[in-house]
Amino acid sequence: MKILLYSPDNGVTRNFMPHLWMFLLQALTPAGHEVVLIDGNAQPMDEAGIARYVVENKIGLVGIGAMTRMIAKAYRMGDAVRAVGVPVVMGGPHVTEMPDEALGKVTGRRHADAVALGEADETWPKIVADAASGRLKEVYAPVDEFGQDKKPTLQSYPPIPWDTIDLKQFNIVPKVFTPMLQKLGAGWGTFRIVPVESGRGCPYGCEFCTVTGFFGDSIRFRTNKSVVDELLLLKARAKSELGQIAVFFIDDNFAINVKRTKSLLRDIIAAGAQVHWVAQISANLLRDEELVDLIAASGGKWIFIGMESIDPANLADVNKGFNKPGEYAAVLQRLANRNVYAITSFIFGMDNDTPGVADRTLNEIRTWPPGLPIFGLLTPLPATPLYKRLEAAGRLTRPKHWEEFIPFAMAHTPLKMSVAEAHAEVKHGWNEAYSPEAIAKAVRSVPAEPLGYRINILVSRLCFRGIYFPQMGPMAWLKVLAENHQTITDVVKEGFRQWISGWCKRPAHAPGVREALGAPGAD
Numbered sequence: 001m002k003i004l005l006y007s008p009d010n011g012v013t014r015n016f017m018p019h020l021w022m023f024l025l026q027a028l029t030p031a032g033h034e035v036v037l038i039d040g041n042a043q044p045m046d047e048a049g050i051a052r053y054v055v056e057n058k059i060g061l062v063g064i065g066a067m068t069r070m071i072a073k074a075y076r077m078g079d080a081v082r083a084v085g086v087p088v089v090m091g092g093p094h095v096t097e098m099p100d101e102a103l104g105k106v107t108g109r110r111h112a113d114a115v116a117l118g119e120a121d122e123t124w125p126k127i128v129a130d131a132a133s134g135r136l137k138e139v140y141a142p143v144d145e146f147g148q149d150k151k152p153t154l155q156s157y158p159p160i161p162w163d164t165i166d167l168k169q170f171n172i173v174p175k176v177f178t179p180m181l182q183k184l185g186a187g188w189g190t191f192r193i194v195p196v197e198s199g200r201g202c203p204y205g206c207e208f209c210t211v212t213g214f215f216g217d218s219i220r221f222r223t224n225k226s227v228v229d230e231l232l233l234l235k236a237r238a239k240s241e242l243g244q245i246a247v248f249f250i251d252d253n254f255a256i257n258v259k260r261t262k263s264l265l266r267d268i269i270a271a272g273a274q275v276h277w278v279a280q281i282s283a284n285l286l287r288d289e290e291l292v293d294l295i296a297a298s299g300g301k302w303i304f305i306g307m308e309s310i311d312p313a314n315l316a317d318v319n320k321g322f323n324k325p326g327e328y329a330a331v332l333q334r335l336a337n338r339n340v341y342a343i344t345s346f347i348f349g350m351d352n353d354t355p356g357v358a359d360r361t362l363n364e365i366r367t368w369p370p371g372l373p374i375f376g377l378l379t380p381l382p383a384t385p386l387y388k389r390l391e392a393a394g395r396l397t398r399p400k401h402w403e404e405f406i407p408f409a410m411a412h413t414p415l416k417m418s419v420a421e422a423h424a425e426v427k428h429g430w431n432e433a434y435s436p437e438a439i440a441k442a443v444r445s446v447p448a449e450p451l452g453y454r455i456n457i458l459v460s461r462l463c464f465r466g467i468y469f470p471q472m473g474p475m476a477w478l479k480v481l482a483e484n485h486q487t488i489t490d491v492v493k494e495g496f497r498q499w500i501s502g503w504c505k506r507p508a509h510a511p512g513v514r515e516a517l518g519a520p521g522a523d
């Protein structure tokens with residue numbers, strides 16, 4: 001059987017990296033079946049497009065996975081596939097929480113033949129076998145022989161064959177530049193951000209988060225060896241293509257067990273498996289100097305920190321009182337001292353927020369080392385404690401907000417500001433944090449370091465806003481480049497000066513551009 005795994009875009013945001021579930025299910029598919037992957041973010045497709053693809057390629061089963069914000073598109077694509085007579089199975093956080101919706105038990109509009117609840121590592125082979133024999137069931141739940149919820153251990157994680165997987169659609173470097181950039185240093189002909197997980201689960205139970213409910217509070221890890229082997233495979237692939245691969249450790253809280261994280265990082269270093277990596281770690285776990293040393297030494301470049309708010313009352317409201325705004329600056333400085341920077345995520349529209357929250361947050365951010373701030377709105381995702389609280393209080397204004405996804409739009413009314421005010425705060429946050437002046441200041445604030453770190457800050461800043469406010473199309477990009485031309489010119493001039501002076505002083509074995517740019521192994 002030929003299987004298509006499809007991840008929808010939501011028509012608004014574009015992801016900068018593919019979703020892990022597709023590669024994982026592909027690796028878990030029993031032998032004898034062919035699996036093709038299409039990520040709608042990389043290969044935009046509409047309903048007619050997927051129906052045509054499925055028919056032309058004789059696909060026998062389509063698997064669709066989606067977060068809540070993509071679910072409306074997922075349903076439309078499911079409808080189109082089912083209309084040409086091919087069965088659809090859906091999985092992921094949204095259908096796990098709302099299986100009846102996908103199966104049409106609420107509205108009568110059915111979008112999937114089957115749903116896979118929760119973690120599908122162990123149910124997927126069964127789904128494939130049932131589909132191949134025409135006996136697909138409606139619901140697949142990960143349970144043991146007593147019907148109790150069963151979580152995969154991750155100890156026998158399947159090797160993902162990164163050396164052979166077709167990754168063309170996930171290359172961020174435009175094809176026209178590939179031949180030229182392959183010659184730059186160790187090669188930049190391709191650049192991909194690849195998701196890798198080293199463990200699952202987070203026990204913290206923040207009120208707005210799906211994770212504790214979905215993965216449970218039992219934390220599970222892969223073996224260090226299987227993670228290290230995966231990194232080595234990725235590193236070898238990048239080298240063979242004269243390209244670069246960065247890894248996003250998608251664990252919910254990469255250092256949830258600090259002892260184990262240190263042991264993994266030590267093993268990565270010992271095996272020479274360092275690649276540039278990003279991971280999500282909560283601020284309270286970054287107090288440990290040794291952990292931060294190991295992060296830097298193992299290739300860690302950016303840490304995603306869910307700061308959420310600088311107001312302790314807000315944090316307490318959403319069960320995230322373990323975040324201490326008073327220590328944010330010290331945590332970020334500890335990272336910056338090792339040239340590791342942070343993606344700092346904030347939520348506006350919390351119950352104690354009042355107009356001016358963006359400026360108050362921006363004033364704090366300006367005192368911190370440079371990073372990549374993100375601003376979003378408090379969103380009641382289905383089945384979260386937040387959703388239940390707001391529903392019980394009658395505060396949901398759009399209880400089924402996912403039916404018509406609107407980016408950056410609230411689905412409930414905050415207590416101390418209006419919905420329109422909350423929207424304006426988010427817009428203001430993004431505009432100010434990514435203004436040409438703010439970008440110039442961030443780049444200038446690391447003058448003593450190798451040029452590579454300033455390039456890292458500049459490029460990340462220019463690109464990052466685009467993940468949330470896509471700079472699609474050449475005109476949007478030209479505008480961004482024009483607005484930031486002074487900073488870009490300064491960095492290019494500096495690079496040229498360093499290159500010329502390096503060239504003049506060049507001994508028999510001189511560092512190449514890669515080393516000058518601060519690539520791993522050169523820090």
Ligand code: B12
Pocket residue numbers: 013014015016017018019020021024062063064065066067068069089090091092093094116118119120121124195197208209210211215250251252376377381382467
């Ligand atoms: C990495 C990640 C991201 C990445 C991008 C996604 C990517 N390319 O991987 C970034 C950081 C950009 C991101 C952004 C956002 N994210 Co996010 N993200 C994650 C994270 C941490 C890991 C996802 C992952 O790979 N998990 C590991 C895999 C193995 O698990 P899985 O995807 O659930 O897949 C398993 C099962 O669900 C199932 N399955 C999944 N799909 C399918 C399909 C089929 C056919 C089958 C059979 C089974 C199946 O099988 C898999 C194996 O067991 C999750 C939390 C988490 N731990 O999952 C949040 C999570 C998915 N994100 C979430 C959210 C809300 C967001 C944002 C909206 C946040 C924001 N406000 O900006 C944005 C949206 C960005 C966008 N452009 O759309 C929520 C989604 C909740 C929901 N109900 O939709 C999650 C669950 C976290 C949370 N706080 O609750 N995210």
Ligand code: SF4
Pocket residue numbers: 202203204205206209210211212252253282306
């Ligand atoms: S710390 Fe992060 S992953 Fe864990 S419950 Fe809170 S928001 Fe979710």
